[in-house]
Amino acid sequence: MNNIYWTSFKTFFRIGMFTLGGGYAMIPIIQGEIVERHKWMNEEEFLDVLAIAQSCPGVFAINISIFIGYKLRKIKGAVCTCLGTALPSFLIILLIAMFFHSFKDNCIVEAIFRGIRPAVVALIAVPTFNLAKSARITLTNCWIPITCAMAIWALGVSPILIILIAGTAGYIYGRYIRPIE
Template sequence: MKLYLILFWIFAKIGTFTLGGGYAMLPLIERELVDKGGWLDRKEFLDSVAVAQAAPGIMAINVAILAGYKIKRFPGSVVASLGAALPSFIIILLIALFFRDFQSNPVVQRVFMGVRPAVVALIAVPVFTLAKTAGITLKTAWFPVLCALAVWLMKVSPVYIVLAAGIGGFFYMRRKRRTR
């Protein structure tokens, strides 16, 4: 029972105090589950993030489900996902109730303008951390950069990028096994 409370608290704490969505939460989730708890190793965490990104839905919830399942199976996935979702739900509900009254307030507008650069930084940190964990080097960095440019500039659907990368990885590993 204690582990369920810990799992809920970890994701509730992260969900409450993280701005910027799932990507901004990743370093905190990694620190709690990999570094502090030792429930996942770095490769398992990276695999969970990859699956969470490819799966439909909110990435932070998907990571919570996968991590919770790894730690305590189905009940763990339910507890972790509730922990991740409940604070955001309550915060959004409160904002929806009161924001109309405050959205034109100059102080509120300045606060939101100030938060934007911090959110970008919070999203950038996991990009570099995940790249390092995935073994991306300066020599191989061209591939994710090319994918990002294709999505951004050429408006290629990320679905096609993921499918192409998965198929390419399959054939690459198949060829690599044959040459051994």
């Protein structure tokens, strides 16, 4: 019999260890492991977890892992997945801090990080498009995130205000305009 706590810890530890680019770059890997490989949740549940994790304060990858772990085995599951996600980054940063002075001016290290940047952009862009397709976002309703981004960037509108307006509009839409049956 497979221990779900150990399996979930190992799964998230591996994701945390081998993903560059932060929480958004982890999305396709987490989705592959959770939805496709282990079948701990379906695509719709995963999209819901992503939406909730994005709206909560804190580190996105940790939020996702906590929600998935909690769904699997409540508090103990959340602790296992959270530790599995956070521990690799903590250990890597600790090692880098210990040896940073010896390679901070190394041109090879600089070149590696310059080369990683475009790959990280692709790692974030691909799941964004896939999730938009799964959430049935089309060209007719993609004006919402574009308008929000422009309001933040060009007009200096607070992202907090955008989140509050979007949450209120989503609630009104889901409750009164198109209720879920």
